[in-house]
Amino acid sequence: MALLQIAGLSKSYDNETKVLKDISFNVKAGEFVSIIGPSGAGKSTLLRCINRMVSISSGEVIFDNAQVTSMKKRALRQLRTNIGMVFQHYNLVPRLTVIENVLHGRFGYKSTLQGVLGRFTEAEKEQAFYLLRKLGIVEHAYKRCDQLSGGQQQRVGIARALIQDPKLVLCDEPIASLDPNSSKIIMDHLKSITSELGITCLVNLHQVEVAQQYSDRIIGLNHGEVVFDGLNYQLTEDKINRIYGTQVRELITV
Amino acid sequence: METTMKPTYIKRKRNGQISIKAGSKSERGIRWTIILFVVLTIAAFMFFDYTGLELWSAIIETGQNLKVMFFQPALNHFTWAEALYQVGVTLGLAVLATVIGSVIAFFLALMAATNLTKEWITKFVRVIVAFIRAVPTVLWVLIFAIAAGLGSEAAVLGMLFHSIAYLVKAFSEAFEEVDKGILEALKATGSGWWHVVTHGVLPSTFTYLLSWTFLRFEINFSVAVAMGAAAGAGGIGFELFMASGFYFDLREVGFITYAILLIAIILEVFSTRLKNRYFPSSMSK
Ligand SMILES: Nc1ncnc2c1ncn2[C@@H]1O[C@H](COP(=O)(O)OP(=O)(O)O)[C@@H](O)[C@H]1O
Ligand SMILES: [Mg+2]
Numbered sequence: 001m002a003l004l005q006i007a008g009l010s011k012s013y014d015n016e017t018k019v020l021k022d023i024s025f026n027v028k029a030g031e032f033v034s035i036i037g038p039s040g041a042g043k044s045t046l047l048r049c050i051n052r053m054v055s056i057s058s059g060e061v062i063f064d065n066a067q068v069t070s071m072k073k074r075a076l077r078q079l080r081t082n083i084g085m086v087f088q089h090y091n092l093v094p095r096l097t098v099i100e101n102v103l104h105g106r107f108g109y110k111s112t113l114q115g116v117l118g119r120f121t122e123a124e125k126e127q128a129f130y131l132l133r134k135l136g137i138v139e140h141a142y143k144r145c146d147q148l149s150g151g152q153q154q155r156v157g158i159a160r161a162l163i164q165d166p167k168l169v170l171c172d173e174p175i176a177s178l179d180p181n182s183s184k185i186i187m188d189h190l191k192s193i194t195s196e197l198g199i200t201c202l203v204n205l206h207q208v209e210v211a212q213q214y215s216d217r218i219i220g221l222n223h224g225e226v227v228f229d230g231l232n233y234q235l236t237e238d239k240i241n242r243i244y245g246t247q248v249r250e251l252i253t254v
Numbered sequence: 255m256e257t258t259m260k261p262t263y264i265k266r267k268r269n270g271q272i273s274i275k276a277g278s279k280s281e282r283g284i285r286w287t288i289i290l291f292v293v294l295t296i297a298a299f300m301f302f303d304y305t306g307l308e309l310w311s312a313i314i315e316t317g318q319n320l321k322v323m324f325f326q327p328a329l330n331h332f333t334w335a336e337a338l339y340q341v342g343v344t345l346g347l348a349v350l351a352t353v354i355g356s357v358i359a360f361f362l363a364l365m366a367a368t369n370l371t372k373e374w375i376t377k378f379v380r381v382i383v384a385f386i387r388a389v390p391t392v393l394w395v396l397i398f399a400i401a402a403g404l405g406s407e408a409a410v411l412g413m414l415f416h417s418i419a420y421l422v423k424a425f426s427e428a429f430e431e432v433d434k435g436i437l438e439a440l441k442a443t444g445s446g447w448w449h450v451v452t453h454g455v456l457p458s459t460f461t462y463l464l465s466w467t468f469l470r471f472e473i474n475f476s477v478a479v480a481m482g483a484a485a486g487a488g489g490i491g492f493e494l495f496m497a498s499g500f501y502f503d504l505r506e507v508g509f510i511t512y513a514i515l516l517i518a519i520i521l522e523v524f525s526t527r528l529k530n531r532y533f534p535s536s537m538s539k
Contacts, residue, residue, distance in 0.1 A: 051442055053438060053442060077444045078444070080444035081444030082444075084442075085442040085443075087435060089435050091433070091435035091436055092436070092439070093436055093453065093457055093458060094458070096453075096457050100453075104440060104449075104453060105443050107443055107444060107449040107453070108443050109444075112446055112449070115446065115448065115449040115452070115453070116448050116449065116452045118453070160439075160443065161443075164444070
């Protein structure tokens, strides 16, 4: 049984141009899937349809046997609690400490008052430190986030997603703002922790090599359409050209 | 390089030079507004009634009055202790209006920020607040005086009203500056609206809210001085009114002016210290 089923998904922001056109694929629990495609292909939009940060124009998204398309307030919060998200620009609250930012991932489980007062249980705090230790940034726990490097901030972002105890983690270009070294650290952590905890992972990437190296399966997106869906070794040179267009591809690899 | 750009994208001035201004309607609107203000200001000076005004002697006499005021300050009609008490009353009026005003403004500003609230609600709050702001504080005080009678109650209510309107605008603009990504990330964790506000918006804007509140406090202090005179709210402003308009005692006016100046300086130093101490980062940014 697939954890995530997407069938005939279409999305339009302005009711004129379709950003996503009739997208269908399933993701099994525990899979590590990369979505690649040129800028503007609709990768970010696709991820945001899954946790409903944007509305769905037509088609179905079914997550964990629940229909996502028509969800309203309460069910929507419940859905988002079960789906972690990691962003290109980390999106931490810069003036707060690392540990505070990590614990933000628990708000989905809190009542309004508990959350507003910042009441977190000892178990939650222990878990936060456990994750920080695993990600190798436990010594920065009480630093303000704006004092960390990009790679360290992204690890805080990952910890915030993981402390949600999610079934699925969505990563929107998690390494696009990082140098190669930090990128490798981030991808290694993502891969090892999600497979260890059995979390399904859906990652937007624009580096084909990284996608091939880390993922079980790759989905290629171009102009809002799925143009490739297969295991990583099936992604041959001419398939890559179909995703990116020939000339552009040459520019990237040089 | 070949010119791939279509010439229709380039905007040109009348003399054929390439324009780098967008040339939008709002830009033209701003320019005409400025021109209109300049013309009106010049015209206003021409329409003043100058009969009986001898400019030269007027300037000399004003200079003499200022000299008496500021070089020979003295207290004649009340004591030091009384002066201190009256300053305290004025400060009290300002504190009351500012503290209550900032708390109410905080909640209203959440409703007026387009990134936190539905658009029709923000529009509604904004229109009302703009209306309140457009009416001067003194007028609000006089309006409340109808119900409460002239005095400190009407003064505080009027100042409160205007403070709220002012701070709602300032606060909501600060809220709208919060990075979209922060709000998105918090919502994506399943956070509720209040969670996002208290743990995302508030920490990101707290220094701004505090400096706006302090700025408004400084404004409220001077308004409270004026209200003491105009609305009989008491405090140092009333004494100033008595000294100048009733006793014609220039020395006392001088003394009171110095007292007010002193308070203003103390407030300034205090607010700077407070900010440096609790928010050192906001200084370096
Ligand atoms: N909030 C939005 N409103 C309107 N159009 C948008 C919005 N977000 C994205 N788009 C449009 O949708 C298309 C796909 O964008 P996006 O999903 O960000 O692509 P990618 O992440 O693959 O670069 C682009 O043409 C972009 O202009
Ligand atoms: Mg994107």
